[in-house]
Amino acid sequence: MTTVLLDVDTGIDDALAIFTAALSNSIDLVGCTVTWGNVDVEQGARNTSEVLQLAGHGDVPIAVGAAGPRNGAPAIFSPQVHGDDGLGGCADTAHVPTLASESAVELMLRLSHEHAGSLEIVAVGPLTNLAAALDADPTLPERIRQVTIMGGAALAPGNVSETAEANIWHDPEAAQMVFDAPWETTMVGLDVTMTSLITDEHRARLAAGGAIGRFSAAILDYYLRFYEGYTGERASGNHDALALAVATGLVRTTLSPLVDVTVDCSEGDSRGRTVTTLEGQWGMWPERDGDRHRVVMEVEPGFEERMVDLLARA
Ligand code: BDR
Numbered sequence: 001m002t003t004v005l006l007d008v009d010t011g012i013d014d015a016l017a018i019f020t021a022a023l024s025n026s027i028d029l030v031g032c033t034v035t036w037g038n039v040d041v042e043q044g045a046r047n048t049s050e051v052l053q054l055a056g057h058g059d060v061p062i063a064v065g066a067a068g069p070r071n072g073a074p075a076i077f078s079p080q081v082h083g084d085d086g087l088g089g090c091a092d093t094a095h096v097p098t099l100a101s102e103s104a105v106e107l108m109l110r111l112s113h114e115h116a117g118s119l120e121i122v123a124v125g126p127l128t129n130l131a132a133a134l135d136a137d138p139t140l141p142e143r144i145r146q147v148t149i150m151g152g153a154a155l156a157p158g159n160v161s162e163t164a165e166a167n168i169w170h171d172p173e174a175a176q177m178v179f180d181a182p183w184e185t186t187m188v189g190l191d192v193t194m195t196s197l198i199t200d201e202h203r204a205r206l207a208a209g210g211a212i213g214r215f216s217a218a219i220l221d222y223y224l225r226f227y228e229g230y231t232g233e234r235a236s237g238n239h240d241a242l243a244l245a246v247a248t249g250l251v252r253t254t255l256s257p258l259v260d261v262t263v264d265c266s267e268g269d270s271r272g273r274t275v276t277t278l279e280g281q282w283g284m285w286p287e288r289d290g291d292r293h294r295v296v297m298e299v300e301p302g303f304e305e306r307m308v309d310l311l312a313r314a
């Protein structure tokens, strides 16, 4: 059983990750902290609450976090990818969210004490909340088993610019701080999430399933439409759920070298790019003294099938 805190900016693929965490019997989901990103943080919190209640896990505490990036610049959201409401137009406008009275930082710190040594943080949005928690308590990493980040692109192209992935691009300064902190860090970036695809065939299987399956199929319709315009195929990266799966052993990694990751925090075209020591080499990636960021480059196939089965059944 893995004890998980999910840090989310609940859009469509975040919702699939939350369903997977809530429904997997090998995961103990002890909290969700919400950050800005795909949508504003209030909408992200509403969506998180709606999704958890649908999954029958309305008791999981949800805490509201950062409303914009660390440097105070205006927040930029992604309605073109996730819809204005973050759930492809399917969010229930009548939903009354159940939210914790503590902030995201407070919840993260409290859970880190309650589950000291065993808490796995899976961060699938901009890293603003994690950076704020490090500000509030620099000893946090001592109590965390591992931080798994959906974000970055080591050798793959970016998805918001030629080189940058959305979660890192949204808040590069926060990401740099998280990579610098002395905790075990695993990066699950576009190199691998764009090989773990959810297709129209998966969506059809979900649509023929139970309430969660049907909801997942409905929100995926919007996501697949976006991807079709973007890559030419009705197939989307299974970004956030794959990071959760790597963190919790729902999928085995087959290539995940230990390297060094830094984040481009310049104001130029490459802002938000993750720069790794994998670049410029043909796959022979010897571990070097001091390198301590695991970057997942390949996973065993089949996780999407298992995830779709799990969600369709529910
Ligand atoms: C990441 O960006 C967001 O749009 C998704 O939810 C995912 O976390 C993919 O780049």
Ligand code: CA
Binding pocket: 008, 009, 010, 011, 013, 014, 038, 124, 125, 240
């Ligand atoms: Ca996300």
